[in-house]
Amino acid sequence: MKKILMHLLVALSASLAITGCSNNYKQFYTPAPGATPQAISAARASAAPPMPTLERSSFGDTDQIVAGYAKRGYVVIGESRFNTGESISEMGALKQGRAVGADLVLVFIPQYTGSTTSSVPFTTPTTNTSYTTGNATAYGPGGPVTAYGSATTTTYGSNTTYIPITVNRSDYGAIYFVKGRFRIGAFVRNLNDLERQLLQTNQGVVITTIVDDSPAFKADVLPGDMIVSINGERVSNEEGFARMSSARRGQPIKLSLIRQGRAIEKSLTVGD
Incomplete structure (x- = not known):
C-alpha cells in the first residue's frame, strides 16, 4: 500500500507541475471597456x-478600492478574477501587468471559499502464477513405465485503488492600473434622474473623484459638485466633458458648478 501511495504522489506532483505552468492571471484577464493599447x-x-x-489588498468593495486609486491618479485598464485549488504565485499577476503595460498591479490576498473532495483512481498491474505437477504410468511388454511432469501458468491483470483527495479552493484576483495624465x-x-430634476436639465456631470494635486484639486473643486458649463459652454455628459477638457489644454478656464444647491465658479488652468 505504501508503494502505491508513493506512485500516486509522484503522479499528482507531475500533474500539478504541468498545471502550474499556465498563468491564470493571463487566462482570466478582462480589459476595461475601451482600454485598447492605443487608448x-x-x-x-x-x-510603462x-x-x-505590486500592492496588496483584501477583497472588498471594488468601487471603493478603485476610487481610492483614482484619487492617487490611477486608471483601471483591466482585471483578473478566478477561483482555484492551486497555489498561485503573485509573479503571474506581475507578468500579466507587464504584458498589458500596467504601472501598478493590485493583487488581492487569496480568500478561502471551501473544500472539495473527490476520489482519484490509481491502477497498478497484477500477476498471478500457478504451478501444477502430475505423473502417469503406462504398462507395456517391458513392464510399467511412469512419467513425471510440471507446468507453470501466469495470468496478468490490474488492481484499481481509489484515493480520496481534498482540495482547498480560494478566490484570486488582481486589478491593473496606469498612472493617468x-x-x-x-x-x-x-446625471441621474433626481439630479436632472434638481437642475431642470438633462445636461451636466457630477464629480465623483478629485485627483490629488491636480488643477481641480488646487482650485478646491470637490467631489459631489455638478459641472454645468466650461467658459459658459454647456457640458452635455461625460463624453462632452472629456472632449471640452481636451480642446482646452494649457488654457485657463472657468468651471460653473452647482454645490449643495448653490451656483459657484472655480478658475483653473487645464494641464497639457
Whole structure:
C-alpha cells in the first residue's frame, strides 16, 4: 500500500507541475471597456516601467478600492478574477501587468471559499502464477513405465485503488492600473434622474473623484459638485466633458458648478 501511495504522489506532483505552468492571471484577464493599447498609451502620464509596482489588498468593495486609486491618479485598464485549488504565485499577476503595460498591479490576498473532495483512481498491474505437477504410468511388454511432469501458468491483470483527495479552493484576483495624465483631474459621471430634476436639465456631470494635486484639486473643486458649463459652454455628459477638457489644454478656464444647491465658479488652468 505504501508503494502505491508513493506512485500516486509522484503522479499528482507531475500533474500539478504541468498545471502550474499556465498563468491564470493571463487566462482570466478582462480589459476595461475601451482600454485598447492605443487608448492606454494616450492616457498614461509616462512610459510603462520594466515591471509594475505590486500592492496588496483584501477583497472588498471594488468601487471603493478603485476610487481610492483614482484619487492617487490611477486608471483601471483591466482585471483578473478566478477561483482555484492551486497555489498561485503573485509573479503571474506581475507578468500579466507587464504584458498589458500596467504601472501598478493590485493583487488581492487569496480568500478561502471551501473544500472539495473527490476520489482519484490509481491502477497498478497484477500477476498471478500457478504451478501444477502430475505423473502417469503406462504398462507395456517391458513392464510399467511412469512419467513425471510440471507446468507453470501466469495470468496478468490490474488492481484499481481509489484515493480520496481534498482540495482547498480560494478566490484570486488582481486589478491593473496606469498612472493617468489629467488635464483637469476630475472623474465624472452622468446625471441621474433626481439630479436632472434638481437642475431642470438633462445636461451636466457630477464629480465623483478629485485627483490629488491636480488643477481641480488646487482650485478646491470637490467631489459631489455638478459641472454645468466650461467658459459658459454647456457640458452635455461625460463624453462632452472629456472632449471640452481636451480642446482646452494649457488654457485657463472657468468651471460653473452647482454645490449643495448653490451656483459657484472655480478658475483653473487645464494641464497639457
